[in-house]
Amino acid sequence: MAALGVVLAVGFRASTARADPSFALAWREGPAPTACVTEAALREVVAEKLGRDPFTARERADIVIEGEESSAGGRLRARIRERGRDGAVLGSREVEAESCPRLVRATGIVVALFAKAREEGEPEEHRGGASERAVEREVAEPERNVPTASPPAPNPPLPRERPPRSAPPRPLELSLGLGASAALGLLPSASAALRAIARLERARSRWSFEWTAGYSVPQSFRSQTVRGTLSAFDQQVRMCLASVRQLHVRLDVCGGAFWGAVIPYTAGLTERNETWRPLAGPVGALAVQLRAESGRAMRLELGAAVPVVGRTLYFHGIDGEPERVHATGTVIVFLGLNGLTNL
Structure with missing residues (x-):
């Protein structure tokens, strides 16, 4: 024994x-x-x-x-x-x-x-x-040279009878960034947008929260009776779950809400000029994030929004019948690239 x-x-x-x-x-x-x-x-x-x-x-x-x-x-x-x-x-x-x-x-x-x-x-x-x-x-202590003798005895442990210091809260990491994206289904043709992004991550957690907003570059159109430009503004709020989470690589699956507006500036529309047309619906995305040792990161994402509330713009033709200028797609697909830095 x-x-x-x-x-x-x-x-x-x-x-x-x-x-x-x-x-x-x-x-x-x-x-x-x-x-x-x-x-x-x-x-x-x-x-x-x-x-x-x-x-x-x-x-x-x-x-x-x-x-x-x-x-x-x-x-x-x-x-x-x-x-x-x-x-x-x-x-x-x-x-x-x-x-x-x-x-x-x-x-x-x-x-x-x-x-x-x-x-x-x-x-x-x-x-x-x-x-x-x-x-x-x-x-x-006064300055002194590093001794070459054996190391000093380790520090004594904290006495058990002394109340321990309260544990600090688990840290939250806030990242801010800028980028660009392209979309299909938001404006009459493929659109380009400038974007801002904010991400909040909790240490040791696969969950993260992000907010992003973008402004789409205006597009011009013209016909015999109507002309003008269309631009758009959108925001997205998403929760993300990391399916892959390593030191320098992160793969997120995200879902949340999308809302925004199509902004017309036209002459000849049946609706009042420069009236924003709201959009809203769910959104989902896949995102790959590459992080450097400095804390900076690049984030590439591919996603889609399904506008439950969409918009269609009309004008009156020569025969008096309404004719469509533009209608938002049933699905809006977007591809974006953002640069991030930790605060």
């Missing part, structure tokens, strides 16, 4: 070790003359704190720790983020210091705590408190 217990214990520890997440470091350095925090310096500080190098190649990592530095009000600042394999932001932290050595060390402490806490399965609220205290100590 003792031998069996040893075998089970060894197997359990091996399984736990295999379950530890793997990490990659992706630090965006500033311009060479003014760069303060470098990836090499961060790796040295993290190895000192953990007693080993915890990082692996990015393509094999479960979690990517990324960041960059900036300056504000004479102080140096660094921002560190954790991203999962699917690109979702798992956590972020900003540190400030008055000098490069202090900023390098404080940033390295945060990166080491991120990696150490994930491997030990420490709750996020405990990680936040330990990270703040460790960074404040490092910034407050």
